[in-house]
Amino acid sequence: MSLINDDMQQLLLNYCESESALLQKIDRETHLKVLMPRMLSGHYQGRVLSLLSKMISPARILEIGTFTGYATLCLAEGLGAEGIIYTLDINEELEERVRGYFAESGDDEKIRYIIGDAAQTVNTLNEIFDLVFIDADKKNNGTYYDLIFDRVRSGGLIIVDNVLWSGKVLHANPDKDTKNITNFNDKIAADDRVEKLILPVRDGLFIIRKK
Numbered sequence: 001m002s003l004i005n006d007d008m009q010q011l012l013l014n015y016c017e018s019e020s021a022l023l024q025k026i027d028r029e030t031h032l033k034v035l036m037p038r039m040l041s042g043h044y045q046g047r048v049l050s051l052l053s054k055m056i057s058p059a060r061i062l063e064i065g066t067f068t069g070y071a072t073l074c075l076a077e078g079l080g081a082e083g084i085i086y087t088l089d090i091n092e093e094l095e096e097r098v099r100g101y102f103a104e105s106g107d108d109e110k111i112r113y114i115i116g117d118a119a120q121t122v123n124t125l126n127e128i129f130d131l132v133f134i135d136a137d138k139k140n141n142g143t144y145y146d147l148i149f150d151r152v153r154s155g156g157l158i159i160v161d162n163v164l165w166s167g168k169v170l171h172a173n174p175d176k177d178t179k180n181i182t183n184f185n186d187k188i189a190a191d192d193r194v195e196k197l198i199l200p201v202r203d204g205l206f207i208i209r210k211k
Contacts, residue, residue: 003167003200009044016047023070026101030068034094039067041135041161045202046074049133049159052207053078056157058130061085064118064144065136065161069098075133076107085111086125088118089136119143128153135161138177141184149193152210158194160184164204 004012019027023046031037041049053061053075059082061075066089076085089098092115102108114121118136122144129152134144141160152158163169163185168178188196188208195209 003164003203012044016044017050019043019046020073022101022104023073026068026070026073029097030070034068034097041071041074042202045161045205046070048199048201048205050074050077052157052159053131056130056155058156059083060127060129060131062122062125062127062129062132062148062151063087064122064132064134064148065089066094066098066113067091067135068094069101071133071135072111072113073101073105073107075131076105076110078131079107079110083110084127086114086127087111088114088116088121090115090117119147122147125151127151130156132156132158133161134158138162138165138184139180141180142187145184145187149210154210156210158206158208158210160188160206160208162203163198163206164200166203 027040030040049071054077057080058078063072063075063085066072066087072085072087079085095115102111132148132152134141163181165178165181168174169182171178188206193211197207199205199207
């Protein structure tokens with residue numbers, strides 16, 4: 001999924017902050033024990049998410065798509081003492097594992113882990129968010145974006161993962177999934193309510209700032 005070669009990836013890792021022991025454990029166990037481990041954010045992208053979170057010092061974060069909780073814990077690093085991150089996921093099979101990681105982190109009191117269809121559970125949250133990270137079923141990126149937009153404060157960030165889709169967005173005859181990604185990217189490009197750019201980090205992060 002990375003858009004750069006292994007040597008450059010290693011160089012980038014050499015010049016960024018290290019992972020905690022728990023994040024290393026989550027990475028290792030996800031690759032050993034969980035289907036589709038490529039969905040995990042990983043070291044470099046995790047440090048990007050952590051730094052963005054720390055830069056805006058969010059009081060409230062929303063994550064749509066928990067997977068094994070790696071990105072959740074990276075984003076939570078920017079929370080203050082009273083901060084909360086809500087993380088939504090539909091996969092009940094991973095719940096016990098993920099709750100264990102959250103408990104081990106020592107930040108579990110800041111984490112609200114909600115299982116269910118995010119398109120529905122997001123409507124149960126009565127919050128205004130400083131930062132939103134969308135990393136779930138890609139065909140619904142636009143749906144999630146529309147659902148949360150009015151819940152993001154002015155100046156807040158919306159971050160969307162996998163928007164370069166392993167470079168498939170360049171293909172002349174894209175498949176259905178790639179078309180969905182491109183349609184979402186075009187939607188953001190045309191939205192004058194936000195400032196935006198794509199960072200070519202791993203599989204592409206769309207960084208969107210609400211005006």
